[in-house]
Every structure is written in structure tokens, then in C-alpha cells.
Amino acid sequence: xxxxxxxxxxxxxxxxxxxxxxxxxxxxxxxxxxxxxxxxxxxxxxxxxxxxxxxxxxxxxxxxxxxxxxxxxxxxxxxxxxxxxxxxxxxxxxxxxxxxxxxxxxxxxxxxxxxxxxxxxxxxxxxxxxxxxxxxxxxxxxxxxxxxxxxxxxxxxxxxxxxxxxxxxxxxxxxxxxxxxxxxxxxxxxxxxxxxxxxxxxxxxxxxxxxxxxxxxxxxxxxxxxxxxxxxxxxxxxxxxxxxxxxxxxxxxxxxxxxxxxxxxxxxxxxxxxxxxxxxxxxxxxxxxxxxxxxxxxxxxxxxxxxxxxxxxxxxxxxxxxxxxxxxxxxxxxxxxxxxxxxxxxxxxxxxxxxxxxxxxxxxxxxxxxxxxxxxxxxxxxxxxxxxxxxxxxxxxxxxxxxxxxxxxxxxxxxxxxxxxxxxxxxxxxxxxxxxxxxxxxxxxxxxxxxxxxxxxxxxxxxxxxxxxxxxxxxxxx
Amino acid sequence: xxxxxxxxxxxxxxxxxxxxxxxxxxxxxxxxxxxxxxxxxxxxxxxxxxxxxxxxxxxxxxxxxxxxxxxxxxxxxxxxxxxxxxxxxxxxxxxxxxxxxxxxxxxxxxxxxxxxxxxxxxxxxxxxxxxxxxxxxxxxxxxxxxxxxxxxxxxxxxxxxxxxxxxxxxxxxxxxxxxxxxxxxxxxxxxxxxxxxxxxxxxxxxxxxxxxxxxxxxxxxxxxxxxxxxxxxxxxxxxxxxxxxxxxxxxxxx
Numbered sequence: 061x062x063x064x065x066x067x068x069x070x071x072x073x074x075x076x077x078x079x080x081x082x083x084x085x086x087x088x089x090x091x092x093x094x095x096x097x098x099x100x101x102x103x104x105x106x107x108x109x110x111x112x113x114x115x116x117x118x119x120x121x122x123x124x125x126x127x128x129x130x131x132x133x134x135x136x137x138x139x140x141x142x143x144x145x146x147x148x149x150x151x152x153x154x155x156x157x158x159x160x161x162x163x164x165x166x167x168x169x170x171x172x173x174x175x176x177x178x179x180x181x182x183x184x185x186x187x188x189x190x191x192x193x194x195x196x197x198x199x200x201x202x203x204x205x206x207x208x209x210x211x212x213x214x215x216x217x218x219x220x221x222x223x224x225x226x227x228x229x230x231x232x233x234x235x236x237x238x239x240x241x242x243x244x245x246x247x248x249x250x251x252x253x254x255x256x257x258x259x260x261x262x263x264x265x266x267x268x269x270x271x272x273x274x275x276x277x278x279x280x281x282x283x284x285x286x287x288x289x290x291x292x293x294x295x296x297x298x299x300x301x302x303x304x305x306x307x308x309x310x311x312x313x314x315x316x317x318x319x320x321x322x323x324x325x326x327x328x329x330x331x332x333x334x335x336x337x338x339x340x341x342x343x344x345x346x347x348x349x350x351x352x353x354x355x356x357x358x359x360x361x362x363x364x365x366x367x368x369x370x371x372x373x374x375x376x377x378x379x380x381x382x383x384x385x386x387x388x389x390x391x392x393x394x395x396x397x398x399x400x401x402x403x404x405x406x407x408x409x410x411x412x413x414x415x416x417x418x419x420x421x422x423x424x425x426x427x428x429x430x431x432x433x434x435x436x437x438x439x440x441x442x443x444x445x446x447x448x449x450x451x452x453x454x455x456x457x458x459x460x461x462x463x464x465x466x467x468x469x470x471x472x473x474x475x476x477x478x479x480x481x482x483x484x485x486x487x488x489x490x491x492x493x494x495x496x497x498x499x500x501x502x503x504x505x506x507x508x509x510x511x512x513x514x515x516x517x518x519x520x521x522x523x524x525x526x527x528x529x530x531x532x533x534x535x536x537x538x
Numbered sequence: 539x540x541x542x543x544x545x546x547x548x549x550x551x552x553x554x555x556x557x558x559x560x561x562x563x564x565x566x567x568x569x570x571x572x573x574x575x576x577x578x579x580x581x582x583x584x585x586x587x588x589x590x591x592x593x594x595x596x597x598x599x600x601x602x603x604x605x606x607x608x609x610x611x612x613x614x615x616x617x618x619x620x621x622x623x624x625x626x627x628x629x630x631x632x633x634x635x636x637x638x639x640x641x642x643x644x645x646x647x648x649x650x651x652x653x654x655x656x657x658x659x660x661x662x663x664x665x666x667x668x669x670x671x672x673x674x675x676x677x678x679x680x681x682x683x684x685x686x687x688x689x690x691x692x693x694x695x696x697x698x699x700x701x702x703x704x705x706x707x708x709x710x711x712x713x714x715x716x717x718x719x720x721x722x723x724x725x726x727x728x729x730x731x732x733x734x735x736x737x738x739x740x741x742x743x744x745x746x747x748x749x750x751x752x753x754x755x756x757x758x759x760x761x762x763x764x765x766x767x768x769x770x771x772x773x774x775x776x777x778x779x780x781x782x783x784x785x786x787x788x789x790x791x792x
Contacts, residue, residue, distance in 0.1 A: 508630030
């Protein structure tokens, strides 16, 4: 039985192709000059360059963290190119018609038909192809509601006051090694601003794709939800197959004002490397939300890709009665390593947090949950509930759990539940006896295991996530 | 429908079946009885292709095909159904999802179009009604938190939905009270259409009060030691398996 599972898991990565688009790429290496060039390419104002340079000098004095339960060769930051833009994008297209057809075909291969999305799904898409945002749709309709949804490089020009006011306020420039690197060299990402009392009329969605070989990609996303506003943001990614490891260090900052709500959903399926662990994306992400009074943030992630995942979407529950949620499915196979979880920092009174983490390990992979629940001295009546489940497929993988709990308030309540289970031969036999092939059987069992998380995803994303998991388990990816 | 010739099989290097012969024609109901450890359940697992069972000798022909050559799901899609004695739980996967996938996998094999959610739901509701399971069971996880009796009825419900050609019921009566037993038996009887064949594996005769078999076989020491009509089951009930004779009785304790 386990042989069949093995077989099912050893298929090729379907999204593995490199689109043939001419790119303008910086030579490998990182110094002040490179940062100045990035800033110049993007025609940035001086304050932005100064901000980057301060981040760079912090980064120089920092050490790469080694505490995560992952193993990889030392990254040579001098061997990475820090800027890549599709050449034909120099004169930015005003509509889809002006977009390089090769680029559009790339998206189609990934199943992201922009035209269709525009018409049918009612989703505004800000597609990031490598480092430059190429297409932004539905701008007009969002503008009507007063919502700003644009590439952050554009926001730097058009809304400098907002960017200046909020950039780096949730994840400071020198927060950690990878966040500092991102702050110095970030090329693009999304900027979202929801005005006071506005309920965003549609789900906002960004698809990322790393395309250039040897190009680190450093997205920077900033979402500001003003008092009483509401937004649901979707992020999804795939990457083509290649040999060299690619560094990805993104930063996402969410500012959630009083009574506001942000729902942030991610589906990540970057190239995980081959069965020997060669190639694959190194994914070091810093995601954090700052919640004011009565604010609510919900992080939902489905992580199936990347060779290394280092990611802890967190909530600082600063305001009284604020709520943080983290729902995660992390699937690793082959030689993948994931060290992921969350941090719930309870500072305000009666703050609440829920953590539901589902880790699935197959092949020779290692899947680690790492979570911190911190109850501050003033967090009277704060509550946390954590449920951490691991599912093992085969007998050569690992599941690990590192829960950290710090409570400085005697009235705070922290609950932690954890389980570990296996896809059993009996379950497989039952499914197959009912006519399902082994691949379908594994994917169904795994989908059942992840149900609690999938139901948190927006409808269209939940379908995609289920499908992704199925493809992943077929062995095309992670 | 099914021809088993000189079947020898082992589990973990222990010989369980030692030259079993059995022939089942379309529409027939065969009961397999026998003492504990005689190899009754093993037969069901081998027919359905469960891993861990080694066939060392013999042939099995199913609807003209070599059964031993077929993968588990292939056998299922060609109409072989096993009602489990101890159905396993699959948490989080609803009975509804599970059965819809299953029905459609089998329909695909038959060259039929897949059922839509609405069409499936209609059929599933009828099947539930037949085995007196409330519709909630469609929403619940597969066997998740089901009682023993509910699990058995759920198996019969699945059998009704899948419309198999050969149904193997592995002790579907064990642990059931009289009422539940009747429900299970009625479910089975409703599926007897003169074409569909059944293998009823049971330790006790009482299920056969409700499902009248055409043939009864006594399995002992890995072989069919006696075959007869329904009256053979009654004899077993009266006299126990001791009448099988000295040498067999000895080995059945093993």
C-alpha cells in the first residue's frame, strides 16, 4: 500500500515551465549601489531610498537565524540578482490588450485566465510577474468604493503619505534578518487601503510567480483597514521548475484599525525541488498584523510548495477585544522542509485567538509547527485555543511540534490540543474497495483531515485549495 | 460469476486457505459458515484484493477475467463489493462525498455519465431510507462515531448505491440486535434480482433465517468440508461445528 502512495507522490511538477520572455535582470550581487539602482529603476522619491538604505545597514549587522528546524546550505547573498523585470513592461500596459501575449499564456497555463476572472469571478487581480506588477484590473470599481488596490511601487508615487505613515510600522525594518533584507531590496507587491467604514465590494487577489532564474523575489505587501472597514485578500502562487535554489523573502504588514476586519488567505505552491531535494524555492516570509480595539484578523494558509518554508503569520492583539485567527494546512513531501506556525501576542484585555494547524508529511519530508502564544501582563481575560494536528503518510517523514506558551496574566486562559495520526492501510483499502484509485483515496483522506481549515477559505479559493492538494498528492508538487 | 479453483493462501507466512473450491453462478446466494479461524474473512479479503494476503496456488475467475490479476479498485469497479466486518473511520470526509466519488468511479467504468449532486442525493436518500439510517448520516464523516449497528447498516447502504454484481458480506450480522438484523437482511433481500450474486460470510445461522441462501458451505481448516442447501445451516445451529469430525475440530481451535 505504501508503495502505491509512494508512486502517487513521485509524479512531476506540472507548473514547471519557464516562459520565454525577455527580461532585464541585474547582475548578481548586493551592495548600496544595487539598492540605489533598484530605487532609480522604480523612479522612487528620496525618502524611499533612504528607508531602503537604513534597512540595508541594519541587515549588514544581523545574523541569519538558525533556530528553525530546517537544514539547507548557507545562502550566498552575493550570488543572487536583486532585480528582474520583463523587458516589454518598460512602458507599462494600460490594459490587458497591451500585455505581452507570452505573459498571458503563462498565466493561462497556471489556470489564471485574467479575462475570465475579470468577467466571471468579479475578482480584482494584481498579478505580480517577477518583480513588476503588470496587470491591475477592476481598479475603477474599487475606486468607486474608495478602495485603493495597486502595486506598492505605484503607491509610493501616488499615495506617498499613506505609505510613509504605515510602511514598517508592523514589521520594522530591522525586525529580523529576512525582513531587513526585504526592506532593503523589495521590488514590488501590493498596497491596499480600505477607507473608514467601507466594506470592500470584492475579494482582492494577487497571484505571484517567480520566473527569472537566480532571481530572488522580495514582495512587500501593505494592507491598511481603517476604522470599521472590512476586506478579504487572497494570495496564490506557483513557480516554474529549475535547478538553482531561489530565495524568496516577503514581508506582509496588516494594519487593522478599531472595529476593522481583514481576512488574509494564501495558497502557496512554489516549486519544492526534485525528489533528492535539488532546486526548489527557499521561502522566508514575515507576515504580521497589528490589531487595534475590536479588530479582527484571520490568516488562512495552504502551504504545499517550496523546498524550505519559514513562515509565521502573526497577530499583535494590541487593542482590547481584538481577535486573531490562524488556520493552516502545510503539506510537505519529497525532501521538503516546513517550519511554520504563528505568533499570537495578546496585549489588550479580553483578546481572543484561535490556532488550527494541520500538518501533512509524506516522503522524506519534515513538517514542523512552531507557535507562540504570549499573554501580556495587561491581557486580562485573554483566551487562546490551539489545535495542532499532524498526519503522516509513509514511514520516512517527520512531524514536529514546538508550542511556546508565555503567560504573564493569571486570568488568561490558554488551551493546547495536539494529535498525530497516519493514513492507514485500512483506510486506503476501504477507499479502493469502493472503486477509488490510490491517488484519489489519499487526496480524499487528506482533504478530510484539512476540512476545518478549508472551510475558512473563501469559496472559490477552497475549491482551488482542494484541487491543489489533490495535484500535490498526485506528486506534481508538494 | 465466480470460480475459485484450489485456492491456497497465507497471511504472515501462516497458511489459512488450503485448496478451496467454490463456484457461484449469477443470482445465487451462497452462505459460508465455519468456526472461528477457518479462513472465512480471509476469503473475503483475498477476493477483494487486500494486501498482506499471499496466494500461493490456485485460480479465481470473476466474470470471465482473472481476478488475481486485477487491482483492488479494478475489482470494485467491475462489480465486486465487500461489506466490511469492521469498517474503518475516515474523519472529515463526509459519507456523501465518499459515496458520490465511489458511485461515479464505478459508473465511469461502466461507461455511464457521472451523477450530478442532485441525482446522487436522490439515490442516496432512498438507500438511507431502505436501511433506516437518517439523512444526517450522509453529512457525517465516513463511519466517524457510528455505532456498530450503524456501521453495518451503512455498509449495506453503500452496497445498495453501488449496485454490484457480486456482494461479499463479511459477518454483517455480528453485533446486531434482532431489529437491526432484519434491516440488514431486508436491505440485502431487496437487492436480489436473479442476476446479482451474494457470498454471505457468517458464524451463526440466524442471519440465514432472514436471507435464504441457495447453498451453504462449511469452511474448516482452509477448505470447504461440506456443501448443501439451507438445511445444512440448521444442522450447524443444532449441533455446532463439532459434527465436522475429529481431525477438523482439532485444527479449528488453532
